[in-house]
Amino acid sequence: MVRGVRRVVSRCRDFTAEALADWGWIPAGSEAGEERVEDVLLLVSEVVTNACLHAGGPEEFVLRRGREGVRVEVADASSEPPRPHAPRSPALPGGHGLMVLDRLAGAWGYEVRGPGAAGKVVWLEVSLPSRP
Structure with missing residues (x-):
């Protein structure tokens, strides 16, 4: 159970990094594996931040390991679906x-x-990250 917004993004990222390491997602000497881990951590940051910005913070954060990869779930109290912002310059912060x-x-x-x-x-x- 995750409540509120204080340090929740970093807590969820840290939890995810530990889980991915435990699950062997960081193969020795593999840049591809490390890049995939960074992708997952960025995605966790995005969905948790969105819950903080638009729904008062996440209520639950779940990681599920499967045969093909990992599933991240972030539950919040808002019934509003995720909606993309109007197209804007990638150089501008936010909304991406x-x-x-x-x-x-x-x-x-x-x-x-x-x-x-x-x-x-x-x-x-x-x-899953591809193996060399």
């Missing part, structure tokens, strides 16, 4: 989170939370 998800995640989306829980879950999936 969903573009980052589109480019780095294998798949992503959102689901309305089940009975008894208000809000939604934003999820993303990232494939």
